[in-house]
Amino acid sequence: MQWIEFRLEKRLEPPRWLGPSMPFIAVSAALFLGAVILLVSGRNPVVIYQRMFQAAFTNPGALSATLTAATPLLLTGLAAAVAFRMRVWNIGADGQLMIAAVLAAGVGIALGERSIAISLPAMLVAGVIGGVAWALIPALLRAYLRTSEVLTTLMLNYVAPLILFYLIIDSTSYWRDLESPSARVFPQGKTLAESDFWPEYGEGISVPFGLVVGVVLAVLLAVLLRSTRLGFQMKVAADSEAAGHYAGIRTVRLLILVMVISGALAGVAGASQVGDFSHRIEPKALQFATYGYTGIAVAALARYNPLGVVLSAFLVGGMTNAGFAIQGVDLPLGLIGLIQGLILLLVAASEVSSRYRFVFGRRARPEPHGTEPLREIDEQTAAGTGQEAAP
Template sequence: MRVERRLEQPRWLSLAVPLVSIVVAFVFATIVLVATHHPPLHTFRRLFDAAFLSNGALSETVVAATPLAFTGLAAAAAFRMRLFNIGGEGQLYAGAITGATVALLLAGAPSPIVIGAMVIAGAAGGAVLAAIPGILRAFFSTNEIITSLMLNYVVALIIDYLIFDSHSYLRDTKGFQASVFPQGKILPNEASWSSWTIHGLALPLGALLAVLLAVALWGLYAGTRFGFEVKVIGDSARAGRYAGMRTRRKILAVMCLSGAIAGIGGASQDGDFRHQLDPRGLTQANYGYTGIVVAALARYNPFAVVLVAFLLGGLQNAGFTLQGADFPNGLVGVLQGLILFCALGGELFVRYRVRFDRRRTPAPEPVS
């Protein structure tokens, strides 16, 4: 068997591969379910119902998908430059912290101002956190993968500290609830992000922002000088430098951009859904890591990120709704993992062509 690089990637493959991946993943999941004596069709049916069909399911799916869209876009933004920002998790927390702080500080101001300030603060929080691995990568060539990963845990601990182990500004110390279990201050009404209902489907402001960001990101990378530079440096940093591009600055800028997107996702958690800084809720959801999976499945295309976030959000929403004795616990993670495994495996068929022959003949060499 020989594996060789494809000279051209047929367009139909980039659609066929994800679809086939999903089908194959469901086949594997069926095997798992049958092996553990669960009726597969019935289970999938319930999953699908809870995700998309039943009353209000779609709105809940949007709720679950919104943060994934943000973290997915964040990962995709960085990956365009072959930067692996796996700190989307922490950057989302950072955005949630700064967003909530600004919301509390500006209590009483007109709502649009508060909301606008939250978006900016969230973006800034995420960007500042992402700047740390960015600076280390740009100036010390420290691997950004591990540093951004480590910072996730640091910020998770900071968030815990703010609510559980200190008397911080963000912690609720007065309410009845707070005396039972520590929690964050409830944000003022002005800080509630608007939402629109269309045919019973509730669309939060965050979801719309995510879609807008996807469009903006696509435009940025497809049609601007900045995007061109990012692509060149991502492909070959030496070529970028040779062409006179400021590679270090670009690394930093892209990391900050990526962090800012995740940070807005954090602010959206405060403003759209949780209305307080909610450490447990945020740290248990693994939005950041799932976001990387979303981006990878979407092959780092911003529009596909939104779509994939919606699908995986549906799965998560269903898993959450169906939690209980009669539904196989952990099936959602298994399914998500399987889909990704299959997509990763399928990627091989996009990039390479597999040929079965015994003879080794030298391929014509482009350069010797």
Template sequence: MKISLERRGAVKSWHLIGVPLLSVIFGILVGGLFLEATGYNAILIFKTMSQTSYTTLYGIGDTLAAATPLIFTALAALVAFRVNLYSIGAEGQLFVGGIFASGVGIAVGTSSSALAIPAVLIAGIVGGMVWMTLPALFRAWFGTSEIITTLMFNFVALFLMRYLIYGSSTYWRDPTSTNFPQGKKIDQNAWLPRFGTQSIHWGLVLALIATVGIWFLLRKTRFGYQMKVLGDAPNAARYSGVPVKRMTFTVLIISGGLAGLAGASEVAGRAHALDPNGLAIGLGYAGIIVATLARLNPFGAVIIAIGFGGLQNSASALQSLGTESVPSAIATTLQGLILLLALAGELFVRYRLKVSKRVEVSA
């Protein structure tokens, strides 16, 4: 018997919906077996995950707040991936966006309160764009791999952010925090408003506006059409007069700005300061997973980001279950299993298993 992968003749609509759904269900089942094998009550844990993320008003608020930066970083990834630019620099661009946003947020204390929030958000966008500029230039005009350059810049941005808070008495560090260094609070005028007592802030609204904007850019503009041509047929794009170098540079800069806006929304909406521990939780890398699971669809990215945000939100709850508390390593492994199998299931959208019997020919 021989098992092989066979490409589907035509991908039907139920494949696009049913296969990912079955993959997630399979991931949950495998995760449950993993929990039982390690001595935990899988039913109680999944019940807690559901209650803390999706079935209470407070839990839904936390889930949407966690999903907000993921929407931005997913949009950043899918814009670049659409033209076969595999930038993985959203993580670093988010950090620098947070640095720029917090710097401006600290400085606006004496300025008009009406301008404080726009100034902080624009600063975050500019920060992400600035951090993407060199990788974009190298990719567009010298053909340097954007994977390598953006990854290297991620580490530089991480160490820069940590240095500004932990390594020196800089403008960003709160001078009153000596034993436990913390970022200086931005001016309250620069805080993004929240919805009542919930943790949801107006960054979510901005993320949804950005989603519609990116969809419009991709589907309804000449620039979006040129992106499609460049992504589907690079050689044809060159011969048809598409300015490939300029397009490459512009797309990467847009991607950087979206990632920088993720950092700004976290600073202005949640932490209200430059917080390395709060920002360096893999939001940029998670955005790549979200964009991939969404098949580079902006609206799909919103849905996947909410699901991913729920997984993140439930991780902390799993560590406070009394006698059934789950260590952070187990909680993270559980999330990873579900996401890994969900990603693996994407293979079966376009391929199917073929089982064939080996026929023996007698001499």
């Protein structure tokens, strides 16, 4: 990086305005970069963004569709937020969601035409069990065999859809519809009885039940993280595992617990997919949706704050919905993913500014040891001087 000289200097305390404003800067910058790419490829970004906004928020029915798109993202976003803020890298929400959907659909089908007061909680519990079970595999491997959860959760994401494909397409399982005429043409999942469909609220705009659950869970999580012993322990262990040990926190148990909570949230997302929306197992749709990965973008945008996740899920849900609504007409495919990816990249990159500050220009050359600004010296001596190693 010789053409623009800068170096990073450690901050002790980030300025207060910085944290909350970073997501807005990231979103604006991503939209700007997206506009540049649109311009370069000969499209009018103003027109396209206007259409996207209308399709996401102001067209008739747009808000309902946005809430529908936001529901799974809110839940997987919470799943990512609770894990990532403790630096537990649960990338497996996708797989956990799918296994949860299988269990929830199984329970829903088994209950048949019972009252919703029985089937809804039963499906929720089944979903949670499915999500937790799929998350426990990497959790236990990490806790007892020190296996990085990054790769195990990732790999399990690819195993889960295969199970779904097997259940619906390559076998005559309990979940597969073998009777209806359309199912004879192409294999599909058994549909729930209409009495088991989860309710919707609101007039004019419909609010899925799963969204209500998600908002409630977001508030509960915020309280849990802020004002309980467990939340405090998570914060300490996240900052430094060693400090956690000295403070007498059982970090292994905490780690498993965090994975369980994260898996449970992904599980609720899976149950909601079946109960609120698809009402059956749709392997292709679930695989294509990648709610888990988008949930990580949602959580990162909210800086892993549960209440922030509600907002960012709404925003990203709006984008996703707009992508589907005006796809093909005048929106080039892939633009939505591009912008979402840019947002996540910029959020990740901007994290640096909360820990370091940039020093540009002439001062960017590392100063000889001993002439460092005073407040840096403590850190340097504490960590053993790295400067002396310089060639």
